[in-house]
Structure formats: C-alpha cells, structure tokens
Amino acid sequence: MTETTEKSVCGNLTTLPAPGASPQEPAQIFSGPGIMEKLHLRQPELFEEGPLRYEISGMTGEGGTAKVFRAVDNNCDREIAIKCLKPSLEGNLEPDDAKSFLAEARITASLEHPNIVPVYDLDMDPQGTIYLAMRNIDGHPLKNYINNKIAGKDDPYVKNLDDVLRVFLKVCDALSFAHSKGRAHQDVKPENIMVGHFGEVFLIDWGASSCAPGGALSVTPTYMSPEQARLSDPSPAHDIYSLGVMLFYLLFLRPPTKVSDPKEIWEKRALGIIDPPTEEELENVPRPLASIVLKALDPDPEQRYQSVEEFAADIKNYQAGLPVSAYPDSFPAFLSRWYRRNRHGVMLGLLVAIFLLLFGSTFYSLKIKEIAKWGQPVFVDSFTGGVPFEKNWLPLAGEWKLDKGWILTDKGSSFLLFYKQGLAGNSAIEFDAQVRPGAPECDLSVVWCPGQKLSADPKQYYFLQAGANENTYSRILHQDATLAYDDFTIQRGKTYRIRAELDGNTLRLLVNGSEICHYESLFPLSEGHIGLYGFFPGKAFTNVRIYAKGVAEKVPVTxxxxxxxxxxxxxxxxxxxxxxxxxxxxxxxxxxxxxxxxxxxxxxxxxxxxxxxxxxxxxxxxxxxxxxxxxxxxxxxxxxxxxxxxxxxxxxxxxxxxxxxxxxxxxxxxxxxxxxxxxxxxxxxxxxxxFTGLFPENRGAHYMAAKCFWWLGRNEDIAIFCPKMKIWNVGVLMEEGRFQEILSRYPDTVSSNIYALMALDQYDQLPQKYPDIEDARLYWLLHAGRFPDVLSEFPKDKRAAARVLLYRGDYQKVLDLYPDEKDLCALALLYLDKAQVLQQKYPLPDYILPSQTLMALDSYIAGKPAEAWKVFAEARDAQREFIYQPEWFDLALEPILRSFSGDKAAIQEVFPKLMETQRNRHRQRLWYLAAFVLEKISGEDFLAQPLRDGVQARYQLALGIKAEYNGQAAKALSAYQSYIATPPWRRDEMEPVIDRFVRWRISTLQQKR
CATH class of the missing domain: 1.25.40.10 (Tetratricopeptide repeat domain)
Structure with missing residues (x-):
C-alpha cells in the first residue's frame, strides 16, 4: 500500500498519480481498505496486501451539489461510477443538500428496473463525505443525439427514427415502473437519459422525485408541465407532459416553446402555450407521430394520455402500422395500413380467385362465408397456468376467485369483472359458464361500458343478461330500460356457451349458438370495455375469448x-x-x-x-x-x-x-x-x-309497465298484464302480506325469500339458509343490533354504515358522511324534523308524503290545527296528482289528531274506510291498526297478523292510540313508553313520523299527570 496520500475534496478519496493522468487531474482512490487488504490484515501469512476499495480514474461530471467520478470497484473487479456530495465553502455538509442526496439515492435504489441505474452502495466516510456507488454507463446523454442532428452529424448510438422510438419506449418502461411504485420523476429530459454503446438506456437523476408536495421546484423549465409551473404537487401527469416535450425535441430538433426571454418561458409554461410544428417541419415527421406528441402536450391533464402505458401503446401502434388514438386516418392511409396488416390474407384471396377460375363458384361461396366470420380471438383466458387473473382483468364489484381453471363469484351480491384492455369498434366476447350446485340460479351475463374510459357508474353500462332478475328471463338492459327480451332461463349445474356481440349499432346475446336477444341502437356503438357480470356467489366462467372484428376484404365506401x-x-x-x-x-x-x-x-x-x-x-x-x-x-x-x-x-x-x-x-x-x-x-x-293499447303482449315492455303500475297503485294490473314479471308480482305479494306464499311459490328467488323471512321475523334462518349471501348475514346482524360486527364485516358497505348511524341516532353524521345515499339522508332529515329541507333537497316520491305528514304534525303540535288540516288536504291532493305512495301511518294520523281535538267521530268515519280500501296494502299494517282501535279484533288477533317483524312495537303503538281514544291516559302513556323502549332496529322499519308522534304523546301525557 502506498504511503504518499493526499486528501481530496471528497474526503474519502485519496489522490495518487494515475497512468496517463496529468498533475492537474490526479487519479483518486477510496481511502478505506478493500477486501484483499482486510484479509491480509487478518491472515497475513495467507494473503498479500491488497488495493483500496475504490480506485478513481477521473471525474466525469460535476453539478451544483455533487461530483461524479469513474472508478474501479476492486472488491468486485468492475468499473463503476461514484457520486459524492460536495461540502459547503466552509467544509461542512449543507443539511438540505444531504437530505436531498440521500433521498435521491434511496429512491434510485428502490426502483430496481432494467432502465434505471442500479445502486451498489450508499455510505459516508470517516471524514464526513457522503458517496453513492452505482453502475457506470459507457455512453452519452440523449441530448447528444439532438446536438449531433442539429450539427448535421451522425450519432454513434441513436442513428434513426426507429432508434429514437426504441430509446423513448425504454424510458416509458422505466417511468411506468416508477409510477406503479408511487414515484414520479419530475425532471424527464434528454440530459437525464443515458444511452449506452450496446443499446442500454437508463433514466437517471431522480433528485426531483424526492421533492415533497408544495416544496421547492427543482426541474428544467423547458420540460416542465403547466401544472409544475403553477407549483402543483408531483403527479405522473407531469412526467407524461415532459415525455411529450422530449419527444417533440427529438422529432423536430427544437423545444415546443420558442422563447428568448427566460421569464417568458415560465409564463407560457404555466398557460400550456406551445408553438406547434409548421407545415415545413411536418414534412419530415409522420402525421400520426406528431399527433401523438401534441396529445401528450395538451395543457389539460385530462386530455393527455392518462398513463405512460397508454402513451407507449400509441407509439407501438404507430410502429406496427395500427391506428393511434390521437390521429384519425384518411381513407387512403386507412386502406394502406389495412393492406400492410392483411397482405397475407390478400395474397390468399388472389390464390383463391385463381382457384375459382379453375374450379367454379361452389368453393367461392363457401370461402365468402368463411371471410365473413369474426376470425381468431385477440385474447384468450382459461384461468390456468398460475397467472393472477388481475393481470388482465379488473374486478369492479364483488370478490372473485380462481378455482381449477374457472373464475368464480365469491363474496358479495353483484359482481363485475372487466377486461382491462379497451376495445375499439366491433367486438365480441364468448365464454363457458355455469351456476355451481347450491348457488342461486341467475346471471351468467356480459357487461359493456361504452367510452374510452372505464366508468365506475353502472348506469353507463349495457347488461346482456342470461338469467336476469333471479332467472326470470333474459334481456339487454341499459339505464333500467329493457332493450330486448327473451323467456330463456338457466339451469343450475349445466354449462352454457354464452356469446355477446357489439357489431355496428347492433347488440346480440347468444346462448349455445342461438340468438336470444337482439337490439339495434339509433347510434353506432363506439369503443368501450367488456366484461363478465354475475349476481350472487357461485357463478363460474372459463374459456373466455374476446374478438375484434377485422376489416372486410371488400371495404364499403362508408x-x-x-x-x-x-x-x-x-x-x-x-x-x-x-x-x-x-x-x-x-x-x-x-x-x-x-x-x-x-x-x-x-x-x-x-x-x-x-x-x-x-x-x-x-x-x-x-x-x-x-x-x-x-x-x-x-x-x-x-x-x-x-x-x-x-x-x-x-x-x-x-x-x-x-x-x-x-x-x-x-x-x-x-x-x-x-x-x-x-x-x-x-x-x-x-x-x-x-303499452296496454299497442303492445301488451310484448314482454320486453313488461318490466317497465309493471313498475308504472306499481307506482300508480294499480297492483292488480301487474298480475293481469305482466304475470311473468316475478320481481313485481313478488312485490305485490309482499304488499298484501302474503309472505308464506312467496316462500312456497318462489323458493328459488333468493332476494324475495330473504325479505319474506324477515317479514315473518325469522331472521335466525337467514345465515343458516343462505350462508354465502352477504346480504342475508348483514340483515341478521342489523336486526340483532350487532353493529360492531356489521362495521367490521362490511367495511366498504356505505349503506350498512349509514343504517347503523340511523339506528344509533347519529342523524347528522349520515348527512355529512353519506350524502349520496339519498333515501337514508331523507330519513335522517325527517328524524331531525327538517321536512322542508327534505322537500327542497331530496324530492323523492317515497318521502314527499311523509315530509308533508311531518309538517302537518309539527303544525298541530305548535297549536295550529287549521294549518295542519290544510297540509293534510294538500297531501291528499298530491296523492291524486302525483305517483307518491303514502306510508301507512300517514293515512291514519289525521283522524287520530282530529280525535285529540275533540272530533271523536273522525276515527269512526275514516278508519272503516281504511279497513275497506287498505286491506291488501302496506303489508296489512294499517288494516290491523284500524281494526284494533275500532275493537274489530283482539290484541291476540293483532299480534297474529302476517307481518311478524316489529309486531310487538306496532302493538304498543296501537294500544297507546286506542287507550287515548278511550280516555285511558295512563295506559296510553305506558304503551307509548314501551314503543320508544323498543330499539329502532326491532320496530319493523324506521318510521320518523311515528317516532315524532310517540315522543310528543309521551311528553304531553307526562305533563298532564
């Protein structure tokens, strides 16, 4: 080991004369011992002296805060680069510089990708200099290509447009990987792209990525996005814009914004202003490629590519001669591109034509039929091979699982699974599907979301359903409108081949090769996303094939x-x-x-x-x-x-x-x-x-007709005109209190059976009979008051959480946390005695009449009976003019209040009419109330009514009203108190009007004692 050493500016670097090095630029080596020297010190008899760890051959670059050296790592016998942090003028480390240096090093080290420089070591020497050892790149920055092209010289590494796009796509790969890890580079530019002698491409300098949101801006103005110029938080959208600037520079050999004043570039950048390519410039750049660049440079992030993958896909499509999303083809270009893609088919067509000349027209007709088919699938998935299904599929609702070559609906009620790749133009999906043994028979279906972006709003979807509405029929549905209908239903345990086609303006649903539903839209269908749809667990799908219909050999002029x-x-x-x-x-x-x-x-x-x-x-x-x-x-x-x-x-x-x-x-x-x-x-x-006059036999209209009949109060017409509409006929049976009949007539209709069991107060049967149906367990837990279990088992169920808050009396929280759950918010407003706010904010048919009833009750409580009678009269008029369905207690309240005012005849006049007209309405609640108050039935009869759910609470309510009517104040008070003592989740339904009425009567009767 040499004894003549000298400290360098890096502290951990010593200087020695290097072969060929001038005295002004001495060779440098790390002062610490290498592995051989450490072995020598431990066992000198076995190992000779060794060199220091790092041997420096020269400086390759210098920035404001760091220097970069070329070196040899003697431990591993390889060339590397060492980057060390420069000390301040006083010889100390700047804290901010040190933090940024460490952050950049750690970010780079965490991003292990072929196009990101690997980090070998990060440390500080005894003298306090921080250094980073990393791979040495034998090449030069991509900016050299631009400089060489401008100077009319050839670049040694990037020789043509294909090379430019190859390098660019590798940079996209690096950024895509970083974005998946939650990192945005923030300073993408040619100077930070290193191109190696053997085709290596590296995205370097991740220092700006370590900037915290709202922190100091450390990017190059030429390449920054408008959002960066406005000091917005880091985002992948910034990198997409910078990629666009860089590609613009590479193609047109100038930045997209021409400025001479540095201040002007900040102003233009903030506004997203660019100087688009001139016609002369466009002569040297293909139009589709220019359009791709300009899309990436859109000042609105929503109009740019939404991901680096999407940006790269358009580049790849351009390279393959496929259409790109940013550029509509002209007709000649369309035909040219089509020929390049189908030239083998064209040659085959020519051979067929020659063959036809020789062998006649029979073979010709068969060949034409073959050409008309959809061709080979563009995607196939049999859910085997150990590949996670999430690689190609996006689950938007419910939990899915793989099971021996099938994908199954597992946990939840409604299940959506979309193919991730969007499809343009005519498309089809085909698959095998079955309902597993023991699972409810329904939906082995297809879902189509139109548009370039996949929406999370089911109202935008088209559903092509085999076994819709719990296997009542099959249909094509959009925004609750039945567009096509068929009586086809599915059978448990049987495997079906389901196919859905979106061809021009036509939607088709086929089962086992036969078309069952067909719909022609007024407008052609555009691009979109296709997927699988199931309802309830136990729906299995496999052998999925997705098709994109190609261009016919004879293209029409349209x-x-x-x-x-x-x-x-x-x-x-x-x-x-x-x-x-x-x-x-x-x-x-x-x-x-x-x-x-x-x-x-x-x-x-x-x-x-x-x-x-x-x-x-x-x-x-x-x-x-x-x-x-x-x-x-x-x-x-x-x-x-x-x-x-x-x-x-x-x-x-x-x-x-x-x-x-x-x-x-x-x-x-x-x-x-x-x-x-x-x-x-x-x-x-x-x-x-x-409907009744023109097409009463058309079952495609029966669902919406039955819905109209329901809201118009014409329940008998549902059975007459729409006998096959199971869901609405079950609704009529529920309304009439015929719960046992539902269980016997529709044993396979899961939802209806769940509601029937609840009405019969047989909640304990729900988890036993339907262990795989989450709703069954949810309703059981709610009825049992096990709210912590509800919240822990259904953490994503907003409605369940809102119902828990309602039951607990946290009404304002419902409004604050779940404003989209309008019906539950309407209940909260009624409980908060804000009926007028409800009418203004949520004018829902279900709650118009309850809000009017509550306002009438408030007026009466305030000592304004005339005003109350007026509101009741307006509510009756509304029932004749609107499709409102009053709650059962709304119809009984006015005569009850009139009896409190001394009009004892009100109940005697109105309640018999209610018994006559409401016998088969409101699940018979109102009939039993009226009959009990009028002493037509006993307490035992009341308690034996069909609607068992909440019957004890309703009995206490009826007992209180009857007692007051008969002048038995103490008995009425006791009954009302028993009603309030019953937890809300045990009172059949949440009834804010009844709650307000009972609390008022308790207060009034207590004051009279």
Missing part, C-alpha cells in the same frame, strides 16, 4: 366515416359521409350517407341540422322510420308529450316488425326518463296506455 364515427371524430366523419352522398346521388348508398351525416349532427348537439338534412329521406322506406324515431326522442326530450303520444301510436301501427321492436325499446327508455323528470301521474297514465 367505412372510413363509420370508423371515424365509432372513434367519436364526428366532424371528420361528417365530411366523409358528405363525400359519399355527393359521389353516389339518388342511390341507397347516398341515403345511408345522408342518414349517417344526420347522426353526426346529432352527436355534435345540433339536431336542427340533422332534421333539415333528413328531409331528403322522407320517401326512403328504410330510413324514414328511423328519422321519425329520432323526432320522437327529440320531442320527448323537449316535453312535447301530446305530440309524442300521437306520433308514437301512428308510427307503431304503420311499422314493420323491426320498427315496432325498436319502438318498444324507445318506449322503455321514455319510461326510464319519465321517472327521472317527473312525479306527475298523468304522463305515466298516458304512456302506460300506449
């Missing part, structure tokens, strides 16, 4: 417009269709193009343009009915109901079978919208009359 329309480039599609219409006047092709131009105008929110254009189709037998359908939809949207009703009837009667089916689907959509727009009875009565 194909380009159709492609643009599906990708939502409506204005560009408009011009393509216009060219077709002009080129083929007075032909069926022109009619199609004109109709599709109108669709573009509709999607561009300019319907007047569409209808003006469609006047040319008044004599078209094919498109006139479609145009009339659009007019109906438009008139409905503008609330022109009289015009809709007249036109609907005429169009339905004149239409063929296809038009009529489309009209039924449209009627379903109208009813869905009616429930959103109004609670007036008259529109519902009018639209239901279309």
């Amino acid at each position: 194909a380009v417009g159709d492609n643009l329309f599906q990708r939502k480039f409506y204005r560009e599609a408009l011009w393509e269709y216009q060219k077709v219409a002009i080129s083929h006047p007075e032909t069926e092709l022109a009619e199609e193009a004109i109709y599709k131009q109108g669709l573009c105008w509709m999607q561009l929110q300019t319907p007047n343009n569409a209808f003006a254009l469609w006047k040319q189709l008044e004599d078209s037998s094919r498109y006139r009915p479609l145009v009339e359908t659009h007019k109906l939809a438009r008139d409905f949207e503008l609330n022109r109901h009289a015009q809709v009703l007249a036109s609907f009837s005429k169009l339905y009667k004149e239409g063929d079978a296809q038009v009529r089916q489309q009209m039924v689907s449209l009627w379903n959509e109208f009813i869905v919208e009616l429930f959103k727009k109004t609670t007036l009875r008259k529109p519902f009565e009018q639209y239901v009359s279309l």
